[in-house]
Amino acid sequence: MRITGNKPITGVQGKSARRQASSGTDQFTPDLGNDAPQSAQTAGGTAIQGMDALLALQEVDERAARRSRAARHGHSLLDSLETVRADLLAGVISEDRLEALASQVANRQSSGDEQIDSVLDEIELRVKVELAKLGRFAE
Numbered sequence: 001m002r003i004t005g006n007k008p009i010t011g012v013q014g015k016s017a018r019r020q021a022s023s024g025t026d027q028f029t030p031d032l033g034n035d036a037p038q039s040a041q042t043a044g045g046t047a048i049q050g051m052d053a054l055l056a057l058q059e060v061d062e063r064a065a066r067r068s069r070a071a072r073h074g075h076s077l078l079d080s081l082e083t084v085r086a087d088l089l090a091g092v093i094s095e096d097r098l099e100a101l102a103s104q105v106a107n108r109q110s111s112g113d114e115q116i117d118s119v120l121d122e123i124e125l126r127v128k129v130e131l132a133k134l135g136r137f138a139e
Contacts, residue, residue: 063112063113066109066110066111066112066113067111067112067113067116069109069111070109070110070111070113070116070117070120071111071116073104073107073108073109073120074116074119074120074123076104077101077104077105077123077124077127078123080097080100080101080104080127081101081126081127081130083097084097084098084101084130093134098131098134098136099136101127101130101131101136102131102136104127105124105127105128105131108120108124
């Protein structure tokens with residue numbers, strides 16, 4: 001559908017406002033002689049709303065940071081499993097690598113998201129199975 005009857009808005013001020021502004025010679029000068037009395041009323045409600053918004057933003061950032069840490073932990077576990085697999089194919093498994101993998105499983109933190117935690121549970125179960133096969137998992 002095409003609407004062609006309206007003219008586009010070109011500016012905030014109309015033609016008469018521009019003429020008045022350019023023709024006047026008066027300039028703004030602040031009155032510094034009298035001190036204005038201070039208002040006794042405060043706007044307490046807006047400060048509280050602002051604080052609630054800040055706290056909500058901080059909570060969102062914390063959740064995102066926990067999810068990010070959990071994702072990095074999962075990727076790190078998967079990378080370690082891949083290197084253990086490569087070591088098994090080569091026939092030599094590094095004891096340090098197995099110790100690092102066991103410590104990674106022990107250092108898990110909750111992400112706060114049920115789906116991410118369930119994926120991490122599956123990854124950690126696979127790591128524990130591989131460590132148990134190699135005789136390194138004692139729980």
